[in-house]
Amino acid sequence: MNVLLLSASDARPMYQQIIDQITTRVMAGDWLPGQALPSIRELAASSGVSVITVKRAYEDLERAGLIATRHGKGSVVAERLDQARGLFEDALTRSLVDAIAHATRLGLDRGQLHQRLDVELDAAESTPTPTQGNLP
Amino acid sequence: MTAAFAVSGLCKRYPHFALQDVSLTLAEGEVMGLVGVNGAGKTTLLRLLTGLAAPDAGSIDVLGHRLPQAQVAAKRGIGFASEDMRLYRSQSLDWHIALVRQIYPEWDDNYAASLMRRFDLRAQQPIGGYSHGQRVKALLLLCLARRPRLLLLDEPTTGLDPVARAEVLEALADVLRDERRSVLFSSHNTHDVEQLADHIAFLHGGRLLAHRDKESFLDDWRRVLCLGSLPPTLANWPEVAQVRSAGSQIEVKLRAWRDDLPERLAAQGLTVQRVDPMALEDIFVTAVRAGGAA
Numbered sequence: 358m359n360v361l362l363l364s365a366s367d368a369r370p371m372y373q374q375i376i377d378q379i380t381t382r383v384m385a386g387d388w389l390p391g392q393a394l395p396s397i398r399e400l401a402a403s404s405g406v407s408v409i410t411v412k413r414a415y416e417d418l419e420r421a422g423l424i425a426t427r428h429g430k431g432s433v434v435a436e437r438l439d440q441a442r443g444l445f446e447d448a449l450t451r452s453l454v455d456a457i458a459h460a461t462r463l464g465l466d467r468g469q470l471h472q473r474l475d476v477e478l479d480a481a482e483s484t485p486t487p488t489q490g491n492l493p
Numbered sequence: 494m495t496a497a498f499a500v501s502g503l504c505k506r507y508p509h510f511a512l513q514d515v516s517l518t519l520a521e522g523e524v525m526g527l528v529g530v531n532g533a534g535k536t537t538l539l540r541l542l543t544g545l546a547a548p549d550a551g552s553i554d555v556l557g558h559r560l561p562q563a564q565v566a567a568k569r570g571i572g573f574a575s576e577d578m579r580l581y582r583s584q585s586l587d588w589h590i591a592l593v594r595q596i597y598p599e600w601d602d603n604y605a606a607s608l609m610r611r612f613d614l615r616a617q618q619p620i621g622g623y624s625h626g627q628r629v630k631a632l633l634l635l636c637l638a639r640r641p642r643l644l645l646l647d648e649p650t651t652g653l654d655p656v657a658r659a660e661v662l663e664a665l666a667d668v669l670r671d672e673r674r675s676v677l678f679s680s681h682n683t684h685d686v687e688q689l690a691d692h693i694a695f696l697h698g699g700r701l702l703a704h705r706d707k708e709s710f711l712d713d714w715r716r717v718l719c720l721g722s723l724p725p726t727l728a729n730w731p732e733v734a735q736v737r738s739a740g741s742q743i744e745v746k747l748r749a750w751r752d753d754l755p756e757r758l759a760a761q762g763l764t765v766q767r768v769d770p771m772a773l774e775d776i777f778v779t780a781v782r783a784g785g786a787a
Binding site for chain 2: 365370371372398399401402403404405406407408409410413
């Protein structure tokens with residue numbers, strides 16, 4: 358069974374694909390809080406990616422509060438995802454503030470900015486990629 | 494913990510080539526990818542590690558055994574496969590298997606059978622009738638099924654079609670499940686190294702240009718696209734490996750990325766348009782052309 362669907366054709370680096378797909382599956386509820394994640398070595402072997410790449414992804418996911426690593430016992434999905442949700446909320450707020458600043462520079466009004474957001478949302482929907490972007 | 498191998502101050506001189514002052518360690522359970530152009534010294538380094546050649550200077554320890562004194566003990570744990578190794582053309586793969594399993598008691602019949610299926614090889618057919626890809630896979634099977642603690646592979650994927658390459662890479666990835674086994678493989682194919690290696694060792698002109706863990710190595714490089722007029726001193730920045738311009742478009746390849754670099758480029762009057770990570774392939778070519786400082 359495939360744990361992750363990684364591809365060299367994806368423009369994102371491998372560790373970013375791992376982060377994005379685990380985040381997607383945790384947020385979608387495929388993987389429940391407390392559920393054990395595959396070990397770093399197991400995931401590396403089954404997806405043909407180096408151990409250090411998986412390790413880097415797990416470390417980033419842990420910092421973002423999505424997974425918890427118990428020393429010697431491997432990693433599990435975090436029991437409480439509030440911290441992760443909070444960080445995502447903060448990151449979203451920051452991006453929106455940035456977007457408003459750029460819109461102001463370009464002289465866009467509220468309606469035009471709404472319109473641009475709709476254009477981007479349509480574009481994102483037409484290309485079915487999982488959650489993208491850096492973790493907060 | 495014993496290192497899979499450790500070499501220090503290694504030198505080997507040939508009439509037209511010299512490997513110079515190479516010091517390198519691979520921790521147990523890790524995969525190292527050896528990159529370099531033809532003639533960079535990759536095969537020489539592998540031959541020294543297998544004990545097939547003796548160094549002019551420096552020390553070599555493999556699986557805790559000093560070469561050449563403890564060569565016999567070291568060789569028990571080494572699995573070496575290279576393109577110029579020959580199989581007996583008139584004999585079958587089964588015949589070769591019987592030969593190898595007599596020598597190595599660790600031989601694993603189940604593993605051999607599963608590799609035979611994965612590689613889609615016919616056991617009874619004489620090797621002479623195998624394609625190049627099938628011969629490479631047969632050689633790798635003979636090497637892997639011994640379960641050696643250190644795999645030394647010289648260009649394991651060169652000349653393979655994409656399907657055979659994927660089969661070989663999957664078999665190598667499987668080796669990672671055992672945390673006591675280590676792999677050093679050389680490759681021209683930077684995609685394979687980028688995918689599978691924990692560490693990258695970069696040889697150029699017989700010298701080790703860089704050896705780092707792969708993630709931080711890749712993280713040091715960025716391709717930045719800017720708009721503006723080319724500042725004359727930009728090419729001299731120590732962080733800059735290459736600058737190219739086309740009209741008002743400027744491409745800067747950075748070998749020592751830091752978060753403040755976009756600001757510094759902006760201070761030169763440039764508008765930074767994109768900052769992208771670089772694939773190992775691009776880093777490799779850029780570093781070699783920049784005169785080999787990675």
